[in-house]
Amino acid sequence: MQANKTDIRSLSYEALQKLFLELGEKSFRAKQVYEWLWKKSCFSFNEMSNLSKELRQKLEEQFTINNVKVNTSQFSADKTIKNSFILHDGHLIEGVLIPADDRMTACVSSQVGCSLTCKFCATGYMERKRNLNPDEIYDQVVLIDQQARQNYDHHLTNIVYMGMGEPLLNYANVLKSIERITAEDGLNMAAKRITVSTAGIAKMIKKLGDDQVKFNLALSLHAANDAKRNEIMPINEQNSLKALAEALKYYYAKTKNPVTYEYIVFNDFNDEIQDAVELAAFCKHIPCKVNIIEYNPISFASYTNADVDKIEAFADYLRKQDINTNVRRSRGKDIDAACGQLAIKEKAVV
Template sequence: MKQDIRKQTVPQLTDWLKQHGEQGFRAKQIHEWLWKKSAQSFEQMSNLSVQTRALLAEHFEIRSLSVHQEQRSNDGTIKSSFQLYDGNLVEGVLIPALRHDDQDRMTACVSSQVGCSLTCKFCATGYMDRKRNLDAAEIYDQVVAIDRQAKQNYDVPLSNIVYMGMGEPLLNYKNVLESVDRITSPTGLGMSPKRITVSTAGIAKMIRQLGDDQVKFNLALSLHAANDTKRDTIMPINESNTLEALGDALSYFYQKTGTRITFEYILFYNFNDTLQDAQELWRFTKRVPAKVNIIEYNPIAEANFKSTDPQTLDKFAGYLDSKGVIVNVRRSRGKDIDAACGQLAGKEKGTVKQTV
């Protein structure tokens, strides 16, 4: 089997080229083609000789993903099913801005695993098995593909990236951080790390590791309940990563990075939407500088949760606001094509649904 050339470092590639009678400086040119210009074939590497390209093609391959299916929502959201080199499917989403004054905001939601090992009861991916982690190049390729969609459909490049697709990013720690490096490096896509948010269901040990690594990107915690009994019910990961442990880890992360945390909170009808729940959330936000994103629940076939009613949502958000909490209410996007938060499942469909 040919080697995946994107797993080669520049020094490794330099040595390999020299061993095969090629000039070592070509390694940097190849690296630029792979990570800055996002080449998907050796034929695209036009400043290499035909012989060099043939040599590379003989020994290496570029395991690029491809767009398997694409669906467009009524609100302009585009969901893509991406096929990986081994046939597995993951999903990614392009979310264009809705507000007239923010039309240059284009957000890519990317996946980090095929499936997920966590079993959050409200999330479609949580009902799948985790087949494997994505490598850094596969995450990078999603960003490239979604950026291409943004330019083709809206004539605007990506402005933001959220690791909120399929999988738990902090259980694929090495590859997620390497993908961020490829996306933000001047020798890669050159995006600002402040435009990137990594979302976790809450792995305390790895949140601390993010602090030790002094990452520059933003961190979001999928909280959804601020007492252990309720959170245990909907997010079994909380049994081994309690709110106390998470609070300590987040404080450590903030101490190391100075980056404010985002808490994501889905309001489920008659479960976590009372004023008492709001009070518990407010108390938890006092652990660390933070803001709260209240998210509309997006129904899935596997679960019986319902989204809370608008009046209860307003009271909940109003309470947090009265306590000085920065709170944003996020409306769901791409619901009609199962592209909204919690709905990604990577299921192959017989036909591509286009809704415009």
């Protein structure tokens, strides 16, 4: 990145209109450039073929496009693809393509590292360097979509903000990225195909309600009593289950969107029927479903996955309480691409 150049994608549509008038150009040029940037995902001014060569040169002199690039890609035996992406300032993040029979899902990051210290998550052992800009989140989606088309001849169908970082601690940029991804003059994806996952920040969940968001919300719960949740997720000390329940009720009242609870079942920690009883009680607050997730071991922590029969008994109890419950199998575990395993291990190569 050249220090004297502004990233043109940081400008609003209105700012672009003003810019072109100042350059002595017609204001409709703003629409053309905005479409190149956000609908056609253009990373070079030279590609903007309906602009004059002179205008393209002017833009090149004043602005840059700080696009994200694929650094490395790893292919799992189950066809999951994990990418490390390099940002304009040299930082690395990770994003994953998860193919399935009925969907193509992109798992994207929202921060470089993470400030939360969840004990079971590899990213939680990294330092948070900075938030991602909206365009850096958008670029991950574009690049993973290209990967889906090239490798599996299918476009992306779903996006989950479940990569590196806590999305609600990068609130404005995450919402701006979703606005660009869902806009007609952007990628035009349906908001209902996007899920934002949070470790549980009560005041920001309420803000989602105030903003009446249309995308899906998932809460990484993993324990339904405060003592256990405090042990594995220190964020719970300031965001107790009582505070989260209150925030979720507020969110549901504002949006009428059911919430998904993610629950990793750890061996000899939260895998007993009593834990299921506590989870079922928490599920009574608002309409919801539960995704039970098998644990993916990391070198930093000593947790292990619960036995299959315990997981099934746990899920069976919830179903008998009329709670919509799914058991999710890990994808990409052999390349450290599964839930909770994202952590930068390699260096930049591009």
